[in-house]
Structures are given as C-alpha cells and as structure tokens.
Amino acid sequence: MSLSQSARAASAAESRFRITRPIAPARNARVIALDRAAEAVARRVAARSWAAARFYACGEAAEGRPPEALALFGLDGVPPVALREVLAGTDVVVVLAAGDAGSRQAAAIGAACGARAVTTAGVVLGDGFEADEAVAALRPYARVLLLSADEADVVELLTALRV
Amino acid sequence: MLRRDINELLTQTGPGTPMGELFRQYWIPALLAEELPENDSPPVRVKLLSERMVAFRDSEGRYGLVDEFCAHRGASLWFGRNEGSGLRCPYHGWKYDVTGQCVEVPSEADNSSFCQNVQLTAYPLVKVGDLLWTYMGDAAEQPPLPEFEFVQVPPEQTYTSKRWQQSNWLQAFEGGIDSSHVTFLHSGGLKTDPLFKGAKGNEYNMKDTKPFFEVADSEGGLFVGARRNAEPGTYYWRITPWVMPAFTMVPPRGDHPVHGHFWVPIDDENCWTYSFDYHPVRALTDQERQAMVDGHGVHSRNIPGTYRPAANMDNDYLIDREAQKRGDTYSGVAGIAMQDASLQESMGPIVDRTKERLVPADSGIIKARQKLRKAAIALRDEGVRPPGVDPVHHRVRSAAVVLPQAESFLDSCRDAVTVTPGVAQSSV
Numbered sequence A: 001m002s003l004s005q006s007a008r009a010a011s012a013a014e015s016r017f018r019i020t021r022p023i024a025p026a027r028n029a030r031v032i033a034l035d036r037a038a039e040a041v042a043r044r045v046a047a048r049s050w051a052a053a054r055f056y057a058c059g060e061a062a063e064g065r066p067p068e069a070l071a072l073f074g075l076d077g078v079p080p081v082a083l084r085e086v087l088a089g090t091d092v093v094v095v096l097a098a099g100d101a102g103s104r105q106a107a108a109i110g111a112a113c114g115a116r117a118v119t120t121a122g123v124v125l126g127d128g129f130e131a132d133e134a135v136a137a138l139r140p141y142a143r144v145l146l147l148s149a150d151e152a153d154v155v156e157l158l159t160a161l162r163v
Numbered sequence B: 001m002l003r004r005d006i007n008e009l010l011t012q013t014g015p016g017t018p019m020g021e022l023f024r025q026y027w028i029p030a031l032l033a034e035e036l037p038e039n040d041s042p043p044v045r046v047k048l049l050s051e052r053m054v055a056f057r058d059s060e061g062r063y064g065l066v067d068e069f070c071a072h073r074g075a076s077l078w079f080g081r082n083e084g085s086g087l088r089c090p091y092h093g094w095k096y097d098v099t100g101q102c103v104e105v106p107s108e109a110d111n112s113s114f115c116q117n118v119q120l121t122a123y124p125l126v127k128v129g130d131l132l133w134t135y136m137g138d139a140a141e142q143p144p145l146p147e148f149e150f151v152q153v154p155p156e157q158t159y160t161s162k163r164w165q166q167s168n169w170l171q172a173f174e175g176g177i178d179s180s181h182v183t184f185l186h187s188g189g190l191k192t193d194p195l196f197k198g199a200k201g202n203e204y205n206m207k208d209t210k211p212f213f214e215v216a217d218s219e220g221g222l223f224v225g226a227r228r229n230a231e232p233g234t235y236y237w238r239i240t241p242w243v244m245p246a247f248t249m250v251p252p253r254g255d256h257p258v259h260g261h262f263w264v265p266i267d268d269e270n271c272w273t274y275s276f277d278y279h280p281v282r283a284l285t286d287q288e289r290q291a292m293v294d295g296h297g298v299h300s301r302n303i304p305g306t307y308r309p310a311a312n313m314d315n316d317y318l319i320d321r322e323a324q325k326r327g328d329t330y331s332g333v334a335g336i337a338m339q340d341a342s343l344q345e346s347m348g349p350i351v352d353r354t355k356e357r358l359v360p361a362d363s364g365i366i367k368a369r370q371k372l373r374k375a376a377i378a379l380r381d382e383g384v385r386p387p388g389v390d391p392v393h394h395r396v397r398s399a400a401v402v403l404p405q406a407e408s409f410l411d412s413c414r415d416a417v418t419v420t421p422g423v424a425q426s427s428v
C-alpha cells in the first residue's frame, strides 16, 4: 500500500529535509526594569549575549509630562534617553517589575507601547504581592503577563523570542 | 525557540532519561478499564515510556502490568493464555501472576523452587475511575493514587476516550495549554459541535480574536488565563490548569460537561491522548454520552476495535477542502481532536524546536517547558520530588468567568479553580 502524502511527510526520514537556514533574530527587543530589584535582575540578564536586545532602567515619572517623555537609563552605560526614542524601531518591549515602586512608569510605558502598536510583555518577579499596582497598570496593555516569575524565566522568555 | 539539548531532554522519556525519570514519579494512565472488561479477558499490549509490557486481569479480578516478553526465551506474552490466576506463555507453558512472579515452569520437577527466582518486571495497575493507572517508578516512593475530579465523580457523570497520536508527547501536550489557537483552528466547532455550541462565552471567543494572557504558577503546575473583551468594563477569562507532568483541562462552555486531557508518552515518537468529559454535579445525558462516543467535542471517532482515529495520516485526515472554503471547518479537518492532532503530527515525530519563532502569546508554553526542565533536573541532581505528585495538586478545575476589568483572575477565581465536590463548575 502506498503511503499518503501526510504519512510520508510526517515521518522521521522526511523531517530531515526541512530547510535549514540560520534564522535572523526576529525582534529588536527593549527590556525595561521598573524598579530597583527588577533592575538588578535586568543587569545580570543583560550581561549574557543577546542579538539586539537593549536593557533599561526607569527614571522618575514626572507628573504632567507625556508618557513618552519618561527618561530611561541604558544599563549598558548609555546616557538617559526618552521613552519615545527607546521605542523607535522596536516591536517588542519586555517590562520587568518586582514591586510597586514603578507602577506610574508601568502605566506610561504601557500607554506609549499601546499607542505605537508595540507588543508588550510583563514579567512580574517574586510572588507578585509586592507588585499588584504595577501589574494592574500593565494589565490593559501587556499581551502577556508572566506572574510569579524568576530570573530564569526572563532568560527563557528572551531566548524563546530570539532577541 | 529551544536549544537542541533542551529539546532532547524534554522529549525523551525512555528509562534512565531525566524526563523519563520525571514521568516515573507519577501515576499515569496505562489503559482504559474497558480494555480489560472481565476476569481472564485477553491480555493487552501496552507500551509506555518506551517500555513494552502486557496488561491482564486475572481470574480473581486482579490487574497486572508485566514485561511483555517471557523470561524463558522471549516470546510475547500477548499470545498468552489468561487462566487459573495467571498468564501462561503458550510456547513452553511458563506461567506468571499479576506481580510478574513466575508460578509454574512445567519442564521442572514438581515442587522445584526454580520458578521462585524468575520474576518479570511488573508495575502496579489500579483502576481509578474509568482508567487503569500505573506507577513505573521506585516502589518505595510510590505516591497515593490520583485524585483528579474526572476520576472521582460517579461513573454516570464521566466519560473518557483515548486515541493514538503519532507524535512526541510534548508537542501534543503543548496544544493543551495553547489557548490562542482556539479562535482559528476550532472556530467551526464553536458554532456546530454539540458539546461546545450555544454557550454565551463562545460569542466573546469569536468576537475578540486577540486574547491577552496571564501565566501564573500553581502548586502542581500552572494556570494560564486568556482574557477577551466582554461587555464594557468587563473581561471574559478562560482559565486552563496544567498539573505536571501532562494533565490539562479546557475551560468550560455554558453547562456543557467540562473536558480535558492526559498526554502519555508511548515512546519518543508516539503518545496516547486520553480525553475526558465530566460534569461535577449531574449525570451526562444520553445525547451527551452519544456525542462523545461519536467523536464530538474533544473525542475522536476511532477505527472500530482500535484506538486509532478513523481520520488519520494515512488518509490525509479526510481533509475536505470544500468545507474549509465554506468555513464549516477552518482547516478542512473535521472534529476538534483531529484538527489538533493533524497539525501536531504534521510537525514530524519530534518537532525541531530550534527552528521556532515564538511570540509573547506563547508564554504559557515557554513557562511550562521551563518548569518541566527545572523539575527533571532537580529530580536528577537532588532527588527533589516534583510538583503534581501530591494528590492535593490534582484538585483543580478549569473555569470560564466574566470579571470586572480591574480584577486579577487569580485572586477572583481561587474557588473557581479548586475542586469542591457537589459544586458546579464556574462557566459562562
């Protein structure tokens, strides 16, 4: 009996013929730590090798200023830049939160990403109780919230996204 | 994407592999109880975690799961005679009981002690609900029996089927926590499947095709919440629990029975998909049970006398391009189960995860892989008992609820995702 197309195509032998070409990094990711504890994690993760990901910490969210003007500090030593510049040319932002200290910044980043159709993922470090306001601020915008996460989850997520 | 070595770690479940040892910490489904319907019924071949065995039910109703091959010269005991409280190899007549102990070697003198030293590898086989469960790990560490709700409710409230899937267990399982494919692949079924249609929640499902996700740890695994817009100011949440290593539930729809799966590795290129439906507080109706038998909902229509789906890779899953064009089915393959299986099998026996391009919406899968890997390594290196072994972890439910936008699904749904006997599922 001859094999159907599906049966032949699904065999281990045929699987060897999948095209193998290096896959270009899919995304120009920005990773933004909202608070001090998250920043420590971001620093350690940033020290690994990534294709195009850039890592930032947040400055103060000034009352009455547009969210896009929020100042961010590059963890690789670059001078402070405005959120709007950080978002130019990116299509995914991963926000790290360990507590509520950065909830105003979370709202600003969420709104700015929402307005620019930048996919946003939120990673909440620790058991999440300390960060419930930050989570609430991110919730309307983040395509995904990874709750009760740890440093390894951040690495895993960024690796899986090929940044 | 996943590194090659991690893909191998997660997909290989034979004896001595880290994932194989992880699976051997748990009670897992070995076969359906209906496969051994009566005392002395024919033995059944069972392959699990790359070990070949034969299951039988002896003259006293005891269940046994033993090495498939006779200790004498290796004939398959599937040909055995199941009689007189044991399974007898038809080649030279050696006979074994349900513990694998050889009880008779006819060529030896009567009263010879030779057979006492002949013991087939055997694992416990216990009926809980409509399934026979086995535990293939160290006997000294055997955990208490499973307490999943679908095997705890009275028999008239539950139904389980199984089907052979020609792919590695992990790519099958990953479909069980991947809530974002439902609005595409299964869109036809939401409108027409007798076990799905008519629920208010289906409208939210169809209207909002871009769900948001939240992934949270549970004691036994994960909860994956998928959120869609409902009425103004509210969200429709579908909550999928995963209990390690391979139990997932689908969020309910209206008062339809609740369903889910258990994904069990046969070997590295095949798995059993156990599909169940139960109602926590009422008997299944005759129509519901018939629909399940006919392969609706999460079940499959199998080739009679087998657990192989009638639509399978040998007949191109009976794909119907006209139905696909009309929109009756999204992929042209009929039935939720085979829509999933056809695509998962099309990935090849073990999908090469180094070639994936994952997106943030795949975070449930990313997190689940991470938890499996962590647990397998902690077990291997430090002997840590993994989540999901303790039966307390089994008492979870899926849920479908509408919540005010400001509420966290986890805080609001603690009760909804916990089994309370006699209380109905939370469902829209």
Ligand code: FES
Pocket: none
């Ligand atoms: S769109 Fe998901 S596998 Fe193709």
Ligand SMILES: [Fe+2]
Pocket: B175, B181, B182, B185, B186, B336, B340
């Ligand atoms: Fe599916």
